[in-house]
Amino acid sequence: MKCDGIPSGCAISGMMSEQGRRIDGRIIIQSIACMHDRSNGLGGGFAAYGIYPKRKDMYAFHMMYDNMEAKEATEEFFKDYFNVDKDEPIPTQRENGISNPPILWRYFLEVPESKLEFLTERDYVTNTVMKINSEIEGSFVASSGKNMGAFKGVGYPEDIGRFYKLEDYSAYIWTAHGRFPTNTPGWWGGAHPFTLLDWSVVHNGEISSYGINKRYLEMFGYKLELRTDTEVIAYLIDLLVRRHKLPIDKAVMCLASPFWKDIDRMEPEQKKTATMLRQVYGSTLLNGPFSIIIGHSNGMIGLNDRIKLRPMTAARKDDMLYMASEESAIREIAPDLDEVWSPKAGTAVIGTLNGEVE
Amino acid sequence: MESQLPAEFAVNVNQEKCRRCKRCVINCSFGAIEFKDKVTPNNKLCVACHRCATLCPENAINITENPLDYKDGYNWTPEIRKNILKQAESGGIILTGMGNPKPYPIYWDHMLIDACQVTNPSIDPLREPMELRTYLGAKPDSLEFDGNVSLKTELAPQVKLDIPIVFAAMSYGAISLNAHKALAMAATRMGTLMNTGEGGLHEDIAPYADRIIVQVASGRFGVTSKYLNRSAAVEIKIGQGAKPGIGGHLPGEKVGEDISKTRMIPVGTDALSPAPHHDIYSIEDLSQLIYAIKEATDYKKPVSVKIAAVHNVAAIASGIVRAGADIVMLDGFRGGTGAAPMVIRDHVGIPIELALAAVDERLRQEGIRNRASILVGGSIRQSADVVKAIALGADACVIGTASLIAMGCRVCQKCYTGNCAWGIATQKPELVRRLNPELAADRLCNLLTAWGHEIQEVLGSLGINAIESLRGSRERLRGVGLNQEALDILGIKHAGIGQ
Numbered sequence: 001m002k003c004d005g006i007p008s009g010c011a012i013s014g015m016m017s018e019q020g021r022r023i024d025g026r027i028i029i030q031s032i033a034c035m036h037d038r039s040n041g042l043g044g045g046f047a048a049y050g051i052y053p054k055r056k057d058m059y060a061f062h063m064m065y066d067n068m069e070a071k072e073a074t075e076e077f078f079k080d081y082f083n084v085d086k087d088e089p090i091p092t093q094r095e096n097g098i099s100n101p102p103i104l105w106r107y108f109l110e111v112p113e114s115k116l117e118f119l120t121e122r123d124y125v126t127n128t129v130m131k132i133n134s135e136i137e138g139s140f141v142a143s144s145g146k147n148m149g150a151f152k153g154v155g156y157p158e159d160i161g162r163f164y165k166l167e168d169y170s171a172y173i174w175t176a177h178g179r180f181p182t183n184t185p186g187w188w189g190g191a192h193p194f195t196l197l198d199w200s201v202v203h204n205g206e207i208s209s210y211g212i213n214k215r216y217l218e219m220f221g222y223k224l225e226l227r228t229d230t231e232v233i234a235y236l237i238d239l240l241v242r243r244h245k246l247p248i249d250k251a252v253m254c255l256a257s258p259f260w261k262d263i264d265r266m267e268p269e270q271k272k273t274a275t276m277l278r279q280v281y282g283s284t285l286l287n288g289p290f291s292i293i294i295g296h297s298n299g300m301i302g303l304n305d306r307i308k309l310r311p312m313t314a315a316r317k318d319d320m321l322y323m324a325s326e327e328s329a330i331r332e333i334a335p336d337l338d339e340v341w342s343p344k345a346g347t348a349v350i351g352t353l354n355g356e357v358e
Numbered sequence: 359m360e361s362q363l364p365a366e367f368a369v370n371v372n373q374e375k376c377r378r379c380k381r382c383v384i385n386c387s388f389g390a391i392e393f394k395d396k397v398t399p400n401n402k403l404c405v406a407c408h409r410c411a412t413l414c415p416e417n418a419i420n421i422t423e424n425p426l427d428y429k430d431g432y433n434w435t436p437e438i439r440k441n442i443l444k445q446a447e448s449g450g451i452i453l454t455g456m457g458n459p460k461p462y463p464i465y466w467d468h469m470l471i472d473a474c475q476v477t478n479p480s481i482d483p484l485r486e487p488m489e490l491r492t493y494l495g496a497k498p499d500s501l502e503f504d505g506n507v508s509l510k511t512e513l514a515p516q517v518k519l520d521i522p523i524v525f526a527a528m529s530y531g532a533i534s535l536n537a538h539k540a541l542a543m544a545a546t547r548m549g550t551l552m553n554t555g556e557g558g559l560h561e562d563i564a565p566y567a568d569r570i571i572v573q574v575a576s577g578r579f580g581v582t583s584k585y586l587n588r589s590a591a592v593e594i595k596i597g598q599g600a601k602p603g604i605g606g607h608l609p610g611e612k613v614g615e616d617i618s619k620t621r622m623i624p625v626g627t628d629a630l631s632p633a634p635h636h637d638i639y640s641i642e643d644l645s646q647l648i649y650a651i652k653e654a655t656d657y658k659k660p661v662s663v664k665i666a667a668v669h670n671v672a673a674i675a676s677g678i679v680r681a682g683a684d685i686v687m688l689d690g691f692r693g694g695t696g697a698a699p700m701v702i703r704d705h706v707g708i709p710i711e712l713a714l715a716a717v718d719e720r721l722r723q724e725g726i727r728n729r730a731s732i733l734v735g736g737s738i739r740q741s742a743d744v745v746k747a748i749a750l751g752a753d754a755c756v757i758g759t760a761s762l763i764a765m766g767c768r769v770c771q772k773c774y775t776g777n778c779a780w781g782i783a784t785q786k787p788e789l790v791r792r793l794n795p796e797l798a799a800d801r802l803c804n805l806l807t808a809w810g811h812e813i814q815e816v817l818g819s820l821g822i823n824a825i826e827s828l829r830g831s832r833e834r835l836r837g838v839g840l841n842q843e844a845l846d847i848l849g850i851k852h853a854g855i856g857q
Contacts, residue, residue, distance in 0.1 A: 206478040208474065208820060208827065212826075219722050245502070245503070257824075259487045260491050276501060276509060276511070279516060288822060
């Protein structure tokens with residue numbers, strides 16, 4: 001099929017089987033490759049859920065190291081903080097123009113009971129991620145969730161996908177990103193998706209409210225080290241949903257809240273909720289142009305800024321939910337769709353896992 | 359003894375143009391113009407309030423600085439010499455009004471605002487919603503939901519502002535009832551607040567009570583349970599930027615029938631506000647008063663605590679928040695006053711920009727920034743100052759002097775004389791009458807409307823469409839010509855540094 005991409009900004013694409021069917025990585029590569037012209041070769045990446053069924057209860061850490069010293073220091077750290085069930089290089093194939101990759105290694109980790117006296121397991125893991133990223137020079141956590149992983153680097157997304165041999169993985173959620181970096185340098189850690197625990201974010205846009213989002217997160221102990229605005233999205237959703245236990249539809253109302261003029265017209269109960277969310281969580285409002293796809297173990301969320309300054313199309317076919325910067329990237333992999341729509345500004349598209357992951 | 363002080367200003371009357379209508383004579387409330395066959399100024403009494411020049415139908419009056427040269431001296435300036443002469447003649451403390459006029463650094467003027475180019479589009483406020491709505495009051499760290507639907511959390515009382523600019527505390531006594539009426543009407547029309555100061559609530563402005571902050575200061579003038587409950591919020595005034603650490607004094611001659619009723623003191627007695635509250639000698643006492651007020655208002659009104667910006671302001675503010683205040687009001691050393699000793703006004707306190715930055719950062723470090731709103735004033739001169747203050751971390755700004763100027767004030771700094779020719783800072787009926795509350799309210803609304811539009815323009819250029827995305831977003835400010843220490847305190851980078 002012919003692909004008529006419009007050359008502007010980054011590209012994102014996401015697909016999910018709400019039944020939990022797992023699909024291999026060639027499809028998502030095909031979708032993101034369709035939007036080649038939206039990237040400039042300075043970053044591409046994928047998040048995949050359901051890829052480690054044999055070790056699905058362990059934290060899968062995908063690591064990037066600048067050098068052997070960083071690897072050794074991090075492995076010492078892991079020994080102190082976790083039980084390491086297995087570690088191995090992340091399989092890659094190197095004949096396709098991807099240059100200067102860091103050392104890529106993955107670890108399957110369990111948290112020792114003894115460490116959890118004063119905090120929850122996921123807070124513990126969050127803290128270790130923050131510690132590694134901020135304290136171990138040359139060491140970077142690409143992903144840290146259970147039964148999921150991020151595969152990213154500097155290059156066009158389709159090249160990165162082949163570099164990581166994504167055809168060998170099957171997932172019920174895939175998200176992908178092609179990057180056209182403007183305000184942060186292209187480096188392997190800086191490619192999307194950004195992740196924390198099982199949250200992953202691919203993002204097209206720029207967060208103009210980054211300054212206050214960052215300061216707000218710092219109040220809750222998050223350390224923002226990555227020289228990019230996308231990580232605030234991952235941390236905000238972690239704070240709102242995991243730590244503050246907001247329902248997902250309420251959390252996205254914080255990130256892209258309705259306008260006051262619309263809130264004022266809501267039914268009383270709904271109006272009270274929307275007003276209070278803005279009063280309490282005003283600092284989490286993501287302002288500026290964005291379209292994002294957030295992945296997590298139980299689903300996928302697509303969201304636009306409040307006045308839709310970045311493109312996003314969604315579609316359904318049977319148990320599949322698709323979202324992408326352009327309809328062409330969806331038609332490329334699913335020409336025959338039940339439903340295609342352009343989500344309204346500030347209105348989330350929420351995919352939920354209904355079945356058992358196969 | 360005849361004063362040796364030379365006149366500060368010269369009133370120049372063009373006798374050829376003058377048609378001897380005597381309007382200037384009638385209008386000069388300082389007695390600086392007499393009629394002796396022709397209009398004859400007494401320069402020594404002129405304060406440059408411009409009343410005569412503004413109202414002269416022939417445009418025949420011009421006021422200049424008295425061109426009296428002093429022997430040059432960088433150290434012994436004319437002002438210092440004049441002050442010494444005054445004190446040598448009187449033996450008294452030099453009184454003054456309005457805010458600190460000295461050339462201390464103005465940090466607002468050393469901060470610049472970001473704007474969008476290419477990668478994030480700017481937003482046109484004429485086409486898209488551009489939200490300024492702000493809620494003052496304590497917020498919890500998080501909201502709790504029952505199941506996935508209904509809210510379990512109840513919020514502490516919140517006051518809605520349609521524009522994040524509030525009129526500053528100025529008492530009935532310091533300013534006239536007509537000025538108070540104008541402020542109350544404008545606050546109501548614009549969806550913002552005025553503040554009684556510590557002069558009590560006059561019955562004429564009681565109908566606007568849900569747009570009024572009522573103040574409880576050390577004199578406790580006019581404070582009753584009814585007073586506390588007829589309000590949008592209650593403010594405990596600990597200190598004022600123009601005169602940190604000292605009290606207030608409304609002379610008995612200003613305490614007429616009306617003020618006597620409103621303040622609940624006998625006619626003709628001096629209204630003395632002690633320097634401290636005599637029931638607050640430390641933070642735990644403040645907490646008692648905060649909760650006494652909350653009890654008296656059934657926990658339905660946010661309680662604000664106003665302090666002057668002093669050296670240790672961050673720690674004090676943190677204590678105030680922990681003591682239970684819903685709002686902390688910070689008043690910088692350039693804030694105005696109806697009357698203050700010059701030595702205090704010009705030499706005590708710190709700039710609001712630094713105080714605000716330090717307080718916001720401290721509350722964040724302690725994880726209690728949500729627990730109180732921050733209001734700042736002293737002196738907010740223009741919409742750009744509001745934008746910069748909010749970017750540094752303020753929830754809203756208060757304007758005193760700017761609102762008086764909008765009503766006609768010429769900043770002659772003679773408020774303490776009670777002779778205000780514009781009917782603002784006076785209680786003399788014949789002068790008060792000069793200020794038409796309706797017209798003054800229109801002018802105040804115009805000012806806020808204009809500033810509101812300007813703030814929306816800046817938000818649009820920043821590529822954001824809600825004021826909460828600016829609040830505390832110091833990343834959007836850059837310093838120019840500031841040293842590293844000032845930049846660190848303000849929490850901003852120097853211009854030229856990118857992300």
